[in-house]
Amino acid sequence: MLSKKTKYGLKALAYLASQPDRKPVQISEIAEKQNISQKFLESILLSLRKTGFLGSKKGKGGGYYLLKIPEEISMTDVMRVLEGPISMVPCVSLNFYESCDDCPDEHACSVHKLMLQVRDSALDVYKNNTLKDIIS
Template sequence: MLTRKTKYGLKALIYIAKQAKSMPVLISEIAEHENISKKFLEAILLDLKKNGIVGSRMGKGGGYYLLKDPKEIKMATIIRILDGPIALLPCVSLNFYEKCDDCPSEETCSLNKIMIQVRDNALAILEHKSLFDLSQ
């Protein structure tokens, strides 16, 4: 399940993507339009800025804007930035792998095998859907 942070992050990015390309969008405009707490949205956009998804400009005409073409921003990337692993178990995560404390062997674990399939199927969608797809 997506966290509220990721859901709001995606909604904010979709809103920004739908605006004129060269025009930064005020955080208050995004918050009001998408019904997101301004303070919570500031934290979300800061995470996205730190990870090179959005940039910001201060002062008159300032706001947030995309640093990349929306076609280059994949859903999997945003979810990983805001939520962490996509995999449901740490032992099947591609980017955040950790051995499960209670599992003697991943090779014989039937839960591991099914969770790899779940991860792979989710990634097949999330890595091929971009911000552009969401903003249409």
């Protein structure tokens, strides 16, 4: 399941991407328009800022804004930051690899074999989608 954090983060990014200009947008506006708890959204936007997706401006007229243009923001990166591993099991993860302690031989494991394909197909989708692609 996709966490609400990821869902809200994606929606916020999409909202920012569909702004006519690149002026800062207030948290309260995004929260209201996208039906997201403001405080929760605050923490999500903060993490998107710390990971280099968003910039922020304080004071009156401040808010959050995209640091890059939508077509340069890959879903792969966004998903990894918001949701974490793309793989469904750590033993097939590229960025969050961990071996299974119950599995003597990874390459003989049928779960491994299946999940490797699932990871690759998901990765394919994420790689082929930028923020631009998913806004209407």
